[in-house]
Amino acid sequence: MIAVLGLVVGAALGLLFEPTVPAGLQPYLPIAVVAALDAVFGAIRAYLDGRFDDKVFVVSFISNVLIAALIVFVGDQLGVGSQLSTGVIVVLGIRIFSNAAAIRRHLFHA
Amino acid sequence: MTDRSTTSGDVTGNSMTLLQTITDNPLDDDYYTHAPHARTSRGRLAAIAVVAFFTLLITLALLQTRASRPAVETERAVLTGQIDQRRTEIAALQEDVAALSGSVARLRREESGAEALARAREQAAVVGTVAVTGPALRVTVDGAPDADAGSAERVRDKDLQLLVNGLWQAGAEAIAINGNRLTAMSPIRSAGEGITVNYRSLTSPYVVTAIGNPRTLPANFAETPAAQAWSGLKENFDMRFDVSARTEATLPAAPRRASTIRNAKVLEVEEK
Numbered sequence: 001m002i003a004v005l006g007l008v009v010g011a012a013l014g015l016l017f018e019p020t021v022p023a024g025l026q027p028y029l030p031i032a033v034v035a036a037l038d039a040v041f042g043a044i045r046a047y048l049d050g051r052f053d054d055k056v057f058v059v060s061f062i063s064n065v066l067i068a069a070l071i072v073f074v075g076d077q078l079g080v081g082s083q084l085s086t087g088v089i090v091v092l093g094i095r096i097f098s099n100a101a102a103i104r105r106h107l108f109h110a
Numbered sequence: 111m112t113d114r115s116t117t118s119g120d121v122t123g124n125s126m127t128l129l130q131t132i133t134d135n136p137l138d139d140d141y142y143t144h145a146p147h148a149r150t151s152r153g154r155l156a157a158i159a160v161v162a163f164f165t166l167l168i169t170l171a172l173l174q175t176r177a178s179r180p181a182v183e184t185e186r187a188v189l190t191g192q193i194d195q196r197r198t199e200i201a202a203l204q205e206d207v208a209a210l211s212g213s214v215a216r217l218r219r220e221e222s223g224a225e226a227l228a229r230a231r232e233q234a235a236v237v238g239t240v241a242v243t244g245p246a247l248r249v250t251v252d253g254a255p256d257a258d259a260g261s262a263e264r265v266r267d268k269d270l271q272l273l274v275n276g277l278w279q280a281g282a283e284a285i286a287i288n289g290n291r292l293t294a295m296s297p298i299r300s301a302g303e304g305i306t307v308n309y310r311s312l313t314s315p316y317v318v319t320a321i322g323n324p325r326t327l328p329a330n331f332a333e334t335p336a337a338q339a340w341s342g343l344k345e346n347f348d349m350r351f352d353v354s355a356r357t358e359a360t361l362p363a364a365p366r367r368a369s370t371i372r373n374a375k376v377l378e379v380e381e382k
Contacts, residue, residue, distance in 0.1 A: 003161055005158055005162075006158045006159070006160070006161025007161060007165045009158070009162040010162035010163060010165025010166040010167075010168075010169065011166075013169075014165065014166045014170055014173065015169060019170070021170055021174060026174065029167065029170060029171050029174065030171055032167055033167050033168055036163075036164045037164075039164075040161075040164055042141070046141040051141045051142060052141070053141060053153075054150070054153030054154060054156055054157045055153055055156075056141050057157055058153075058156045058157060058159075061160045061163075061164070062160070065167075
């Protein structure tokens, strides 16, 4: 219920207002999305484990997004932005797949 | 899940362990470090806000990617246009190159044509197909004044041939008889009562004009057997044999029929 409500509100906001991302933040939007995805999958898994916590979810989500963006930003400043982005995406991707596997085990018992 | 602390506590630092840690602990430990709070309305609101923010992020990324796609395609179209344009330019330039090399070849031909023309003029002077002028020796011969028709005292073709041959021998460069220029193909022969040169009948007296070196030609000619024979003719038969030097004489070109080659083919043109 919470998730569905949030999804609807977020999609409606994005589609209706189409806020423009500041040009300086645009490079970090994709990596932030991937980090958020990781936090969301973690939350879903914790929810299925019965250990979901609002506070942990909010904090981990925000910190994930910020840290991922920060890493890419620092990488950009050092001239290795694309490589660091790749690294972040690899790590987050592995986590997402592991969480997805746990979720799958919970849902389908397989 | 229970042995999470042992795997994450591995401090050997090798990369396999690092990957192992990542795959073993996909979930934030935070969820397991303390017992879940009681659900509060504030926390629920925060979760809604975070999910909304997450969806907003995804939507924005989606929109941005979709928006930037036309730009990429436009850029590609521009590049393709530039490629096409450059190709057209290259084709035009290659056509220019072809045209220019054509004109280079043509100019080269014309240049060698000019050389060939100069050589042809030179050789035409030798052959006799152009008029020439220069210092000359004039030899006037005639039969005896009271000679009968067909007698030995008249000038025969052999006498003229002898005379002309003597002039060539003395170094003459161009010879004409009564204004008929001799070429390499000019016969001197009897035809009935008269003598023909270049198939044209001549009437006596015969004036043979030879262009040559003014210092050597008269003396050389005087020493030739031809001049001596003609001197004999003059002495014995009272025939006319007058030799006079001219500072300037003009010999006409031979008629076309005396210099037309129909059967002889040039083997190859030698480039010099």
